[in-house]
Amino acid sequence: MDEQQNIAKQYDPGQVEDRLYKKWMDEGYFHAVPDKNKKPFTIVIPPPNITGQLHMGHALDNTLQDILIRTKRMQGYSALWLPGTDHASIATEAKIVDAMAKEGISKDMLGREKFLEKAWEWKKVYGGRIVEQLKKLGSSCDWERERFTMDEGLSKAVQEVFLKLYDKGLIYKGERITNWCPKCNTSISDIEVEYEEQAGNFWHIKYPVKDSDEYVIIATTRPETLLGDTAVAVNPEDERYTHLVGKTLILPLVNKEIPVIADSYVDKEFGTGCVKITPAHDPNDYEVGLRHNLPQIRIMDDNAIMNDNAGQYKGMDRYEARKKMVEDLDKLGLLVKIEPHTHNVGTCQRCRTVVEPLISKQWYVRMKPLAEPAIDVVRDGTIKFVPERFSKIYFNWMENIQDWCISRQLWWGHRIPAYYCQECGHLIVQGTAPDTCSKCGSKRIEQDPDTLDTWFSSALWPFSTLGWPEKTEDLEYFYPTDVLVTGYDIIFFWVARMIFSGMEHMKQEPFKYVFIHGIVRDSQGRKMSKSLGNGIDPLEVIAQYGTDALRFALTIGNSPGNDLRFSPEKVESARNFANKVWNASRFVLMNFDEDLDFSKVDKKKFSIADKWIMSRINTVTKEVTENIEKFELGLGLQKVYDFIWEEFCDWYIEMVKPKLYDRESEGRLEAQYVLNFVLGNAMKLLHPYMPFVTEEIYTHLINDGQSIMISQWPEYSEELNFVEDEAKMTIIMDAIRSIRNTRAEMNVPPSRKAKIIFVAAGEAEKATLTEGTSFFQRLASAADVTVQLNKEGIPSDAVGTVVHGAEIFIPLDELIDIEKEIERLEKEKKNLEGELKRVIGKLSNEGFVAKAPQKVIDEEKAKQAKYQDMFDKVVERLESLKK
Numbered sequence: 001m002d003e004q005q006n007i008a009k010q011y012d013p014g015q016v017e018d019r020l021y022k023k024w025m026d027e028g029y030f031h032a033v034p035d036k037n038k039k040p041f042t043i044v045i046p047p048p049n050i051t052g053q054l055h056m057g058h059a060l061d062n063t064l065q066d067i068l069i070r071t072k073r074m075q076g077y078s079a080l081w082l083p084g085t086d087h088a089s090i091a092t093e094a095k096i097v098d099a100m101a102k103e104g105i106s107k108d109m110l111g112r113e114k115f116l117e118k119a120w121e122w123k124k125v126y127g128g129r130i131v132e133q134l135k136k137l138g139s140s141c142d143w144e145r146e147r148f149t150m151d152e153g154l155s156k157a158v159q160e161v162f163l164k165l166y167d168k169g170l171i172y173k174g175e176r177i178t179n180w181c182p183k184c185n186t187s188i189s190d191i192e193v194e195y196e197e198q199a200g201n202f203w204h205i206k207y208p209v210k211d212s213d214e215y216v217i218i219a220t221t222r223p224e225t226l227l228g229d230t231a232v233a234v235n236p237e238d239e240r241y242t243h244l245v246g247k248t249l250i251l252p253l254v255n256k257e258i259p260v261i262a263d264s265y266v267d268k269e270f271g272t273g274c275v276k277i278t279p280a281h282d283p284n285d286y287e288v289g290l291r292h293n294l295p296q297i298r299i300m301d302d303n304a305i306m307n308d309n310a311g312q313y314k315g316m317d318r319y320e321a322r323k324k325m326v327e328d329l330d331k332l333g334l335l336v337k338i339e340p341h342t343h344n345v346g347t348c349q350r351c352r353t354v355v356e357p358l359i360s361k362q363w364y365v366r367m368k369p370l371a372e373p374a375i376d377v378v379r380d381g382t383i384k385f386v387p388e389r390f391s392k393i394y395f396n397w398m399e400n401i402q403d404w405c406i407s408r409q410l411w412w413g414h415r416i417p418a419y420y421c422q423e424c425g426h427l428i429v430q431g432t433a434p435d436t437c438s439k440c441g442s443k444r445i446e447q448d449p450d451t452l453d454t455w456f457s458s459a460l461w462p463f464s465t466l467g468w469p470e471k472t473e474d475l476e477y478f479y480p481t482d483v484l485v486t487g488y489d490i491i492f493f494w495v496a497r498m499i500f501s502g503m504e505h506m507k508q509e510p511f512k513y514v515f516i517h518g519i520v521r522d523s524q525g526r527k528m529s530k531s532l533g534n535g536i537d538p539l540e541v542i543a544q545y546g547t548d549a550l551r552f553a554l555t556i557g558n559s560p561g562n563d564l565r566f567s568p569e570k571v572e573s574a575r576n577f578a579n580k581v582w583n584a585s586r587f588v589l590m591n592f593d594e595d596l597d598f599s600k601v602d603k604k605k606f607s608i609a610d611k612w613i614m615s616r617i618n619t620v621t622k623e624v625t626e627n628i629e630k631f632e633l634g635l636g637l638q639k640v641y642d643f644i645w646e647e648f649c650d651w652y653i654e655m656v657k658p659k660l661y662d663r664e665s666e667g668r669l670e671a672q673y674v675l676n677f678v679l680g681n682a683m684k685l686l687h688p689y690m691p692f693v694t695e696e697i698y699t700h701l702i703n704d705g706q707s708i709m710i711s712q713w714p715e716y717s718e719e720l721n722f723v724e725d726e727a728k729m730t731i732i733m734d735a736i737r738s739i740r741n742t743r744a745e746m747n748v749p750p751s752r753k754a755k756i757i758f759v760a761a762g763e764a765e766k767a768t769l770t771e772g773t774s775f776f777q778r779l780a781s782a783a784d785v786t787v788q789l790n791k792e793g794i795p796s797d798a799v800g801t802v803v804h805g806a807e808i809f810i811p812l813d814e815l816i817d818i819e820k821e822i823e824r825l826e827k828e829k830k831n832l833e834g835e836l837k838r839v840i841g842k843l844s845n846e847g848f849v850a851k852a853p854q855k856v857i858d859e860e861k862a863k864q865a866k867y868q869d870m871f872d873k874v875v876e877r878l879e880s881l882k883k
């Protein structure tokens with residue numbers, strides 16, 4: 001029985017967590033294999049960026065996943081949590097470029113090959129950091145299966161998908177307008193653009209009509225784009241301009257002729273009703289340009305420096321050119337006015353540089369045909385969003401989806417498997433580099449320099465990580481996965497793309513549930529950010545309070561889809577809870593007999609309290625299991641917490657203490673059995689949330705297993721549903737609470753025992769209350785307990801309260817010594833008289849009232865009222881006692 005008595009005095013997470021994590025790893029508990037006798041349950045981790053450092057968002061996301069996977073593992077599933085990391089092309093490349101810049105090296109100086117060597121080197125050094133941090137969080141991932149989006153298998157999957165979609169005509173190369181970041185020097189997709197309000201202007205500029213004194217006025221927020229204008233558009237129904245449609249304007253500064261066109265895209269009511277059209281630098285104008293067959297003139301290079309088409313402004317940065325052009329327009333008398341205007345500006349999500357829409361040649365995925373099955377599979381409930389409201393956001397996006405620009409002008413990533421003949425320009429798309437051009441036989445062939453959007457590979461994550469395109473046993477068994485846990489911020493980036501990829505390549509949904517969580521905010525509800533300096537480092541919290549405390553604080557009060565407030569108080573109360581559980585468990589274990597033999601337990605000897613607590617854990621088991629099933633993880637934790645803290649620790653342990661203290665007591669073995677059973681099950685229910693403290697306690701309890709991790713999840717049993725005993729205990733506990741309240745109100749010390757008389761509502765209640773006698777004596781400071789069916793013999797001064805099923809009376813002189821109390825009250829009365837006299841004296845002193853600030857006078861008046869009130873109460877009480 002050493003195991004039971006050897007439990008440490010205090011719980012020290014620092015001592016326990018690393019040791020237990022190592023034990024779990026060594027025993028291979030995290031590893032899942034296809035097992036025909038078990039049902040699979042699969043979660044793939046949202047792969048963190050290799051540049052990543054664990055922040056609260058990861059901590060939340062992974063805690064929720066671990067709760068689900070640990071529960072399912074205990075429920076007997078072959079539960080696989082598949083981990084890995086993402087190469088994060090743009091984020092990683094930007095970091096490496098920055099680091100190189102500090103050494104005075106640029107990408108071009110190094111060349112592609114050397115740069116990639118450096119990137120892999122960088123990945124080797126930093127890529128494992130986040131993985132180690134996830135381990136600190138207690139994540140029970142199957143690390144034997146850890147994958148990386150650029151490892152061999154996944155790269156193969158990427159290539160396979162590219163070739164497949166290209167052959168189907170779903171990938172094409174096109175010259176189109178894209179969002180361009182001049183700093184990152186790459187195109188970025190629509191959802192990588194973040195809009196922010198910025199102060200700017202509307203510049204009102206005159207465009208003269210050729211051979212006429214007439215002119216139109218254009219209002220623009222980007223006057224520099226004027227250089228690329230190829231038309232001015234008006235609404236066909238705008239009578240002000242009907243006569244101008246088809247006429248020619250002279251483009252200021254450039255002195256080029258451009259037409260006035262009519263297009264219903266123009267809003268008559270907005271601005272002057274005339275809109276300049278710059279097809280190469282604005283997505284709307286681009287569409288108008290296509291409709292009217294307008295030329296596309298690029299006026300800037302990839303760094304947003306004005307190019308040859310900008311004439312005298314060539315070589316200037318876009319903002320410099322803007323300034324110069326406005327000056328020149330003013331000199332020419334063509335600047336009508338400058339109107340300050342705040343507008344939404346698209347910025348690069350990565351670097352915050354203002355995005356420049358540019359025409360460029362890019363690779364695209366044709367989205368419409370892929371979107372359809374992905375919409376259907378959510379529409380028909382095959383994939384469910386939790387909470388459901390997020391499916392609306394999904395539909396809205398998918399139904400209005402644009403083609404996906406997948407090429408990036410970066411080096412770190414999957415290079416596009418497209419080759420160009422340098423002689424004849426022939427394009428060859430295939431898996432391996434061709435030796436000769438199939439058209440002209442030339443050997444001068446070069447691969448497309450671009451890489452794929454980082455989300456192209458993560459879109460395949462649920463099946464590429466299981467071995468696709470090979471037909472593996474893992475893929476067969478673990479796909480489709482069960483739940484995807486993620487934040488709402490990447491529904492478009494990632495979730496949607498996994499869904500259409502799964503439907504296209506696997507012909508099956510990638511997961512059944514998308515469990516969406518909110519973001520972690522600070523205690524005031526603000527977003528955690530570097531600029532506010534309000535971020536909390538989860539690793540610091542772990543170092544100070546332990547992993548369990550962090551996980552608790554991230555889960556309690558958390559409901560699907562909603563943001564979460566994280567406060568130090570939550571972590572402290574979590575740590576206190578861990579300590580409470582530890583201390584209670586230690587008390588229980590210290591009171592186990594050395595020769596405990598539960599095979600000798602006699603079920604007939606279970607007390608009402610034993611049956612009540614077993615019935616309660618039975619119900620809690622059912623509820624918590626359902627909560628987890630419905631992703632109500634916060635609610636589930638709250639129930640386990642309440643049960644352990646209140647019902648088990650504050651009630652049940654207190655109730656059985658006499659049996660534990662007396663070796664000869666009746667039902668002692670049964671109580672020890674119940675303690676072991678209930679505590680064991682409570683630890684199991686708590687384990688997914690707080691894996692470490694529960695494992696440490698569990699190993700000290702009496703059970704067959706080596707580890708709580710692989711123990712069996714408790715199941716509801718009708719046999720343990722003791723309805724009657726629960727109802728009886730409710731009456732007894734209500735009565736105890738009521739008596740405690742009465743005593744607290746009257747300031748009665750616990751040492752003063754008082755006689756209690758119950759008037760029961762009927763015979764059944766009478767029996768119950770009689771059965772509870774020992775509890776009243778122990779837990780409600782009762783001396784004699786009398787239970788009767790009428791009010792005979794109850795003193796008229798007895799203090800009475802009512803609970804369901806009974807009235808409770810306590811004779812007053814049992815609670816207080818009346819003589820002494822009168823004496824005490826007389827003294828208090830005298831004191832109050834003195835205080836009152838002093839305050840009244842002060843307030844009737846005209847000098848004081850005249851000189852003192854109003855605030856001081858108000859304070860004195862408040863004191864007077866308070867003393868008067870206390871005085872009245874004392875007098876009233878004295879009178880009632882003297883009767």
Ligand SMILES: [Zn+2]
Pocket residue numbers: 181182183184185348349350351352353
């Ligand atoms: Zn950028």
Ligand SMILES: [Zn+2]
Pocket residue numbers: 421422423424425426437438439440441442
């Ligand atoms: Zn050729």
